[in-house]
Amino acid sequence: MADPDDDLVRAVEATLFASDMPLTPAEIALHLGGAAVHDAIEQLAAHYAGRGVHLVERGGRWHFQTAPDLAHLLRREREEPRRLSRAAIEALAIIAYHEPVSRAEIEAIRGVQTARGTLDVLMEAGWVHIAGRRESPGRPTIYATTPAFLAHFGLASRRDLPGIDELRAAGLLDPVDSAYAALAGVMPGPESDE
Amino acid sequence: MADPDDDLVRAVEATLFASDMPLTPAEIALHLGGAAVHDAIEQLAAHYAGRGVHLVERGGRWHFQTAPDLAHLLRREREEPRRLSRAAIEALAIIAYHEPVSRAEIEAIRGVQTARGTLDVLMEAGWVHIAGRRESPGRPTIYATTPAFLAHFGLASRRDLPGIDELRAAGLLDPVDSAYAALAGVMPGPESDE
Amino acid sequence: MTNTGAPPDPLATADPLATADPFATAEDADWLPLAAAHDDDDALYLELDGWEGPLDLLLDLARRQKVDLRRISILDLVDQYLGYINHARALRLELAADYLVMAAWLAYLKSLMLLPRDPEMQPGPEELALRLQLRLQRLGAMREAASRLMARDRLGRDVFARGAPEGITIARHSRWTAGLFDLIQAYGAIKARNAPVVHVVRERPVITLEFALERVARLLGVARDWVDLRMLLPRFEAGADPRLTRSALASSFAAALELAKQGRAEIAQDDVFAPLRLRAAQANG
Numbered sequence: 001m002a003d004p005d006d007d008l009v010r011a012v013e014a015t016l017f018a019s020d021m022p023l024t025p026a027e028i029a030l031h032l033g034g035a036a037v038h039d040a041i042e043q044l045a046a047h048y049a050g051r052g053v054h055l056v057e058r059g060g061r062w063h064f065q066t067a068p069d070l071a072h073l074l075r076r077e078r079e080e081p082r083r084l085s086r087a088a089i090e091a092l093a094i095i096a097y098h099e100p101v102s103r104a105e106i107e108a109i110r111g112v113q114t115a116r117g118t119l120d121v122l123m124e125a126g127w128v129h130i131a132g133r134r135e136s137p138g139r140p141t142i143y144a145t146t147p148a149f150l151a152h153f154g155l156a157s158r159r160d161l162p163g164i165d166e167l168r169a170a171g172l173l174d175p176v177d178s179a180y181a182a183l184a185g186v187m188p189g190p191e192s193d194e
Numbered sequence: 195m196a197d198p199d200d201d202l203v204r205a206v207e208a209t210l211f212a213s214d215m216p217l218t219p220a221e222i223a224l225h226l227g228g229a230a231v232h233d234a235i236e237q238l239a240a241h242y243a244g245r246g247v248h249l250v251e252r253g254g255r256w257h258f259q260t261a262p263d264l265a266h267l268l269r270r271e272r273e274e275p276r277r278l279s280r281a282a283i284e285a286l287a288i289i290a291y292h293e294p295v296s297r298a299e300i301e302a303i304r305g306v307q308t309a310r311g312t313l314d315v316l317m318e319a320g321w322v323h324i325a326g327r328r329e330s331p332g333r334p335t336i337y338a339t340t341p342a343f344l345a346h347f348g349l350a351s352r353r354d355l356p357g358i359d360e361l362r363a364a365g366l367l368d369p370v371d372s373a374y375a376a377l378a379g380v381m382p383g384p385e386s387d388e
Numbered sequence: 389m390t391n392t393g394a395p396p397d398p399l400a401t402a403d404p405l406a407t408a409d410p411f412a413t414a415e416d417a418d419w420l421p422l423a424a425a426h427d428d429d430d431a432l433y434l435e436l437d438g439w440e441g442p443l444d445l446l447l448d449l450a451r452r453q454k455v456d457l458r459r460i461s462i463l464d465l466v467d468q469y470l471g472y473i474n475h476a477r478a479l480r481l482e483l484a485a486d487y488l489v490m491a492a493w494l495a496y497l498k499s500l501m502l503l504p505r506d507p508e509m510q511p512g513p514e515e516l517a518l519r520l521q522l523r524l525q526r527l528g529a530m531r532e533a534a535s536r537l538m539a540r541d542r543l544g545r546d547v548f549a550r551g552a553p554e555g556i557t558i559a560r561h562s563r564w565t566a567g568l569f570d571l572i573q574a575y576g577a578i579k580a581r582n583a584p585v586v587h588v589v590r591e592r593p594v595i596t597l598e599f600a601l602e603r604v605a606r607l608l609g610v611a612r613d614w615v616d617l618r619m620l621l622p623r624f625e626a627g628a629d630p631r632l633t634r635s636a637l638a639s640s641f642a643a644a645l646e647l648a649k650q651g652r653a654e655i656a657q658d659d660v661f662a663p664l665r666l667r668a669a670q671a672n673g
Contacts, residue, residue, distance in 0.1 A: 017554075018556050020550075020556075068546060110443070110527065110530075162537060162540070176519055184515070
């Protein structure tokens with residue numbers, strides 16, 4: 001316990017336990033007078049790996065959460081008052097797998113117009129934010145996911161999105177135009193035929 | 195980890211971690227389908243004893259809290275220089291010249307009420323302390339300056355404060371009107387000409 | 389906007405219905421109340437079991453072929469779709485327009501696929517069919533991804549953050565500053581403010597109207613000659629407050645007006661901004 005390394009581990013542990021939001025290593029270090037906290041975080045994550053509480057990384061931020069296998073014991077009895085609609089769930093998935101993506105691109109995939117409120121609901125939940133505008137005609141607003149999205153769905157980063165590598169390899173994240181062009185062996189865009 | 199005892203310990207750990215209030219053993223047991231949780235709690239408390247977070251009992255209820263020796267980490271201090279308000283510096287001056295004085299006396303001298311926070315600021319700064327109570331009706335609290343006050347203002351003792359005569363010589367006792375007139379460069383009145 | 393299922397030009401003349409975008413039509417709801425979607429007979433969902441538009445219905449029908457989406461038969465799919473729509477019509481279900489638009493477009497696609505190929509036509513029926521297939525694959529992929537995402541251990545539902553974190557705060561600690569001069573100046577100000585009140589009404593740097601009236605009347609006397617008003621102003625020593633001079637001019641002017649009004653003086657001015665001249669009232673003159 002007198003080991004200074006242990007002291008740092010304890011300090012990082014206490015800081016992460018006490019924080020009411022996930023912290024980046026830089027934020028932890030700032031709190032601890034600029035100490036190098038990387039090793040301490042690794043040590044803690046390893047220590048908690050088998051316990052009832054895990055230390056996890058979500059989008060570069062660390063927080064403690066209960067072990068997933070205990071979900072059946074802890075799941076809250078009361079029903080969620082509101083549930084995401086299918087439209088919102090699909091829009092969220094499309095944003096996550098394609099980000100950054102415009103509303104028109106979401107609609108092109110879903111084949112239906114997206115009600116104005118749908119994206120608002122996702123932004124209100126804190127999972128999606130406006131990521132700027134695309135430098136294309138009309139300069140449409142583009143959307144991307146937030147660190148809170150990663151935290152909520154238990155993803156260390158977007159690379160952990162289920163099946164994203166397979167989808168990308170199969171070309172299913174490419175627009176229909178370029179997928180068609182690839183299949184038909186032609187350049188995308190209008191063909192200049194006679 | 196496959197040990198059922200360990201599973202119970204993990205479940206108790208997660209339950210206590212996720213709870214938003216301290217829990218009695220009976221409440222924990224209720225959460226976990228009526229299991230006997232006493233040993234698991236003991237085990238957890240022992241496990242956390244040397245860590246950055248402790249499992250502690252308060253009035254029969256258990257909860258996690260930051261190790262006492264690390265509690266200072268929860269508040270990172272940042273010092274910011276701030277100027278005293280006019281009200282505060284006037285109150286301080288009155289205390290310095292007239293100590294010990296009661297709040298009512300300060301107000302009588304200043305001619306305006308003194309907000310409660312004003313004296314708090316002076317005490318927080320370490321320049322004023324409560325010097326007891328006056329043996330008069332209502333036994334009001336009386337205030338006096340501290341050695342830190344002398345140190346901050348570079349005074350060897352209160353006798354170093356300039357006296358009334360010196361203040362007058364320095365023009366600091368001139369009525370506000372004439373001080374203003376002097377600044378504005380106004381001639382004193384029209385001469386009575388022929 | 390990137391709707392690649394847009395019909396080719398010939399289609400536009402062949403069937404005006406099909407010029408409408410067969411995709412991107414219906415709007416969708418946002419938050420579903422728990423299990424309420426089926427209870428309210430929303431005309432938009434028209435007992436079509438809650439499909440979100442024709443592409444959604446097509447995807448569901450395609451999945452019933454129980455083959456990889458890359459291997460579905462578009463002709464069979466078209467038949468299934470048209471069959472479904474006809475069935476719904478037979479049941480007198482109210483169909484949203486976009487389902488009918490899609491039906492018309494698919495019927496046209498089917499006719500293209502069955503008729504002898506017209507080499508002039510761009511894009512050809514194979515391309516239209518392939519593009520439809522690609523769209524179905526993409527929608528299917530996202531729908532599956534969405535359900536896998538939703539099935540993950542979600543924070544606040546399956547895994548939980550600490551229930552009662554102490555919170556970490558940055559306490560701002562004020563270091564108060566004040567100098568000795570501030571202190572004694574403040575004390576001086578209090579003392580001055582509360583010094584035994586001896587009210588000395590100071591003469592203000594103005595010439596009052598009463599003063600000017602008395603002075604102008606006295607100087608004007610019974611002068612028969614015109615006098616410039618400025619000659620009647622009190623003289624101040626050099627460096628006197630200029631406000632005093634202005635005040636004297638203003639009140640003397642007002643005094644002149646008052647005297648004229650009383651019939652004790654006459655005023656003349658030859659031009660705008662010219663000197664103002666004054667003389668005693670001429671008896672009945």
